[in-house]
Amino acid sequence: MGLGRRVAVLAVGVLVSGTLSVATTTADAGAPTRKAATASSDDGAVLAAPAADATAREVRRYWTVERMAEAIPLDLLGPGGVVDTASDPATETTAAKTAGRVRVPRTTGKLFFSDAGGNYVCSAATIRTRRRDQVITAGHCVHTGPDVGLLAQPHFYRNFLFVPRYRHGRAPLGRWAGRNAWVFKGWAENGATRFDQAIIAFKRRDGRKLVNHVGGNEVVWGKRAKQRGVRIWGWPAQAPYDGETARRCDGRTTRSDAYADRGGDAVMHRCNLTGGASGGPWFLPKDRTRNTGRIFAVTSRRDLVRPNLIAHPITRDIRRMIRTANGR
Template identity: 55%
Template sequence: MSAAPTPADARSGARTAAVPARHAVVTEAPTAAGTAREISSYWTSARMRAALPIEQLVDGLTRSLGPGRSAEHAARARTRPRQVRAPRSTGKLFFRVDGADAVCTASAINTKKRNQVITAGHCVHTGPDVGLLQQPHFYSDWVYVPRYRNGHAPYGKWVANNAYAFNGWIEHEAFRFDQAIISFKRHGRHRLVDVTGGNDVVWGKPQREWGVRIWGWPAEDPFDGETAKRCDGRTVPFHDSADASMHACALTGGASGGPWFLPRGRTANSGRIWAVTSRRVLERPVLLARPIPSEIRRMIRAANR
């Protein structure tokens, strides 16, 4: 289902608007009910293959161009998703949403604890608009599978320990704050980044960048979520919003939370992440993300105490 930005998002996303201090507050998810063994055992290959993109379970994660906009976005359509070997430091993120199995994309990051990933805020929390019958809440039972492919976990299944989201997302669905960090338990004696390598997180970048590389595990038609895909190209501002966009990048649901890498310092397995996939446009293959805000430093500190 398509959705225009909310008024709260428009206010918080405006370049000249002051960001309420409350939006930058970081909230930690409740402690998991199950043990690490129980959660890991739940995520069998069959369940991982059958899990649905979060976009199919939660409204508002796609955007409509509105009347007369489709032709404008058909221009300069040269970026296509490519199927290539994913970096070790990226992977598929599985979690439970009100009894359903869901997926996003995530990437390991270089932090003090060396056991964390960055993903989208909407891959850890519902946001405020969940209807009359539910309360806003965190999801549960996250498992991260680096370089997932066809039901296999070549670097293991990592069970979450904690998850962190901004109140700007939790209370206002402000896409400026659509980022989250998840911490994971050790796998045997090993920490995540020691096994897969990690990426640097950078903030405050402009919407217009050249040589950007985006990774994701798209799981909606024409993709099945079983292999990673990537787009390469430049990013530009999306109309008059604070979104950065890559045109003709046809990654579909399941790619949410995937990394946007800058060209400088990028290797086959790591790089510098300046945004994570937030939404896509329905009428044309356009992927959207907000450049990571400076408030991410607060989240990193909270997750590494």
């Protein structure tokens, strides 16, 4: 079930407020799914994208207002069903508004990228690392993974542009052009969703580094899937939303073994986030401030028929990726 073959026709995302429901779900038996991932002892190995050959100015020029508005969110298909649910009234709920309630963190933003097939969007959040120029997002927002269909080859995306606190085409904290990116071999070569995380580094802007300008979040690993007080941010683009403003889910997560190759996923129920919110951060309540927090997962997938949002808690392998991305 090739992600590349489906991205142009899949609907984009809706992010809604989380509730305290704790019931787990299973995939619809008739749901289309990706082929099962093959476990490998080397899934935690890190692959680097080719260094960006475009200058920061060229990347910013590429992302015109028109291209940004027309970019398509990526939906990851996977076990448990990750397809459009917008046409199913039973799964639609009301998203929590951010304006006037909770200010969108400076460290979260909309991520733009492209390949020969088109222009795409996801979400991302800055992280505190030695280089102070990086974000974390979903692996499928950086690399196609292995299932790209008969007429394409697996590849990294390019022309990464991060816009912190994006709103209605405006970039109040600047537009940051990508320098390099890293994914896990487990995602890129085996399609293992537990490794659906990536890091992107960005070039300086006006002499400043991204994290020095907007702040950075802490990445934590090895956390339980079951958590209370989780907050998720993303930029959904499915009607009634248009991807122009951030939305959030607040609630608790449960553990499910129904959705992924090796189980252990975190699920937030009644959070119908799809499309452009992929890669958005999952914050724990402890040490969370207005702009920063502790990220234990990033948005990966969604349920076929129920408004459940799915991510795998970040594993200790992220340490290897951070070291690689920071030249250690």
